[in-house]
Amino acid sequence: MLKLYDVEVGCRLLLGTARYPSPAILADAVRRSKTEIVTVSLRRESAGGKAGGAFFEMIRDLGVRILPNTAGCHSVKEAVLTAKMAREVFRTDWIKLEVIGHHDTLQPDVFGLVEAARILTGEGFQVFPYTTDDLVVAERLLEAGCRVLMPWCAPIGSAMGPINPMALRTFRTHFPEIPLIVDAGIGRPSHTASVMELGYDAVLLNTAVAGAGDPASMAEAFAHAIEAGRMAHRAVPLEPRDMAVPSTPVIGKAVFS
C-alpha cells in the first residue's frame, strides 16, 4: 500500500479532471482507471457559480478522494490564496501546489514553490508540490514540511514522456523513503511503465487521457501500465549491458569433428 501523508492508497494512478470532452466521459475514465484520487483545479470565478457547483458535485459523486490543485497560479500569494479557498470548498488539507514560473514551458517557479510550501505547511496543509527533478529544490521542499514530492517528467500537456530519465533515476535514488509521484508530461502508457520501473510510487496525469480518442479506454490502459511497471520494479529488472551475452548456455554444445 502507498501512504500519502496519513492516507493509504491502493491505486497508483492519480487523474486530472480537466479538458475531457464531457463530464460523462470524465466519469467513465475515472471509473475505468480505478483511480482513488483525482486532482481538481479551483477556478475561482466558477467555484460559487452554477457550472462550477455542478462540476464539483459530479466529482464528489464519483466517490474518490479529491486533491485540489493551484493550477494556473503564477505567484506565491495567488497559490496560497487558492489553496485556502480549496480547503474551504473541498474540506481537505491536501493541496497539489503549483506555482508556475514560465509561460511557455509552464515550468515551476521553484523559489516561489518552496516559499508557498513553507507557508501552507505552517497552516496545516499537506502539500503535494509539483516540482522539477532538481535535488536541491527537493531538499528545500522537504525542509519546508512536504512529505510527498511530485517531480515533472516533461512540461505539462506536452505528452513527451520522461525527457531526462537519468535525472528521474537519480531523484528516486536520492529520496528512497519519500513517496514520489511523477507529475506532468506523460503521453503514453509506456512512459508510466518506465517511470514505475525506476521505482516511482505513483503517476499523476491528465492530458494524455483527456485528449485521447477514447479517454476511458486510455485511462484503463494507463492503469495496467502502471501495475506492470510496478510489478517489474519489484521483480528487479536487469541492468542494460553494452556487450552481447549468449542467452543459450554454451556448455555441453554439440561438437562436430
Ligand SMILES: CC(=O)[C@@H](O)[C@H](O)COP(=O)(O)O
Ligand atoms: C491537472 C494537473 O494537475 C496538471 O497540471 C498535471 O500536472 C498533469 O499534467 P499533464 O496534463 O501533462 O498530464
